[in-house]
Amino acid sequence: MGGILITGASRGLGAALATRYATPGQRLILTARSLKALSDISRVCRDQGAQISPLVLDLDDPDSVDAFHVARRRLDLGAGGLSLVIANAGVFAGRSSFAKLEGVDAQVHQINVNLTANIALLTPIAEEMRKAGRGHIAVVSSLAARQPQPDSPAYSASKAGLSAWAKAMADDLAEAGIHVTDIQPGHIDTAQTEGHQGLLPGLMSAEKAATIIHRGLAQKKRQIAFPLSIAWLIWLTNWLPDPLRRLALKPYRYQVRSPHADLKAESKD
Numbered sequence: 599m600g601g602i603l604i605t606g607a608s609r610g611l612g613a614a615l616a617t618r619y620a621t622p623g624q625r626l627i628l629t630a631r632s633l634k635a636l637s638d639i640s641r642v643c644r645d646q647g648a649q650i651s652p653l654v655l656d657l658d659d660p661d662s663v664d665a666f667h668v669a670r671r672r673l674d675l676g677a678g679g680l681s682l683v684i685a686n687a688g689v690f691a692g693r694s695s696f697a698k699l700e701g702v703d704a705q706v707h708q709i710n711v712n713l714t715a716n717i718a719l720l721t722p723i724a725e726e727m728r729k730a731g732r733g734h735i736a737v738v739s740s741l742a743a744r745q746p747q748p749d750s751p752a753y754s755a756s757k758a759g760l761s762a763w764a765k766a767m768a769d770d771l772a773e774a775g776i777h778v779t780d781i782q783p784g785h786i787d788t789a790q791t792e793g794h795q796g797l798l799p800g801l802m803s804a805e806k807a808a809t810i811i812h813r814g815l816a817q818k819k820r821q822i823a824f825p826l827s828i829a830w831l832i833w834l835t836n837w838l839p840d841p842l843r844r845l846a847l848k849p850y851r852y853q854v855r856s857p858h859a860d861l862k863a864e865s866k867d
């Protein structure tokens with residue numbers, strides 16, 4: 599039984615995944631931007647019998663990504679090494695008014711964290727797995743990768759890029775015995791959807807999403823897209839001519855009550 603790394607495990611989907619994988623004896627590396635943020639979930643997982651290594655990882659800081667690689671290589675994960683990585687950490691901004699576009703800082707931040715930093719995180723791990731001839735890498739993308747959201751262009755672009763990266767890596771690494779899974783969830787009831795002002799079709803709990811992902815990863819699926827009904831609807835709408843597709847999207851347009859707190863989310867006039 600090798601170790602499992604889950605990024606963004608302090609809350610939401612990452613915390614639900616950590617609980618799902620926290621079986622007796624299982625080694626889990628859990629990350630967030632601070633150790634304090636990981637204390638509650640680490641306790642829950644330890645109570646379930648898992649061995650927890652909480653590590654700091656700030657995807658917005660290249661030095662932190664480098665320091666994380668040094669720290670995780672020092673961990674004793676037993677003979678199985680690192681068997682599964684779930685790159686779950688991600689950010690979403692949105693805008694508070696249809697009257698303005700999402701600001702440049704907020705858009706670049708989402709690309710940096712969701713796409714660029716995940717490549718910096720996962721490439722050295724993929725190289726180690728390739729040399730070992732085994733391992734499984736999973737990225738948490740979004741259904742927004744299939745149908746870009748007009749109200750979150752950079753988030754959609756970051757997830758479409760992550761899905762494309764995962765597909766390319768899956769094809770490259772298949773012969774080396776490495777599995778790469780692209781996870782594309784729909785709406786999940788977490789901090790990310792808290793400020794959403796609009797419809798949230800197919801909204802599900804983080805626990806249910808974690809169960810679907812756990813099952814799909816056990817089957818080494820190349821792609822896990824859910825809920826299936828929404829994934830199929832998106833597939834169908836993508837066949838529509840643009841004016842009809844825009845009409846179909848209209849009821850699902852949204853604003854966000856408190857866009858990314860650290861950033862100037864809307865564009866200047």
Ligand SMILES: NC(=O)c1ccc[n+]([C@@H]2O[C@H](COP(=O)([O-])OP(=O)(O)OC[C@H]3O[C@@H](n4cnc5c(N)ncnc54)[C@H](OP(=O)(O)O)[C@@H]3O)[C@@H](O)[C@H]2O)c1
Nearest residue numbers: 606608610611630631635656657687688785786788789790
């Ligand atoms: N919720 C949805 O509807 C939905 C739908 C599709 C896809 N997703 C994707 O699912 C994943 C999990 O999202 P969630 O809904 O669980 O959101 P969440 O509750 O906001 O959790 C995000 C996690 O990412 C971590 N994180 C944020 N910024 C980070 C950074 N700069 N460096 C490292 N870690 C960082 C957070 O940890 P700290 O803040 O403690 O550092 C937290 O653990 C994300 O990739 C998201 O895009 C979510």
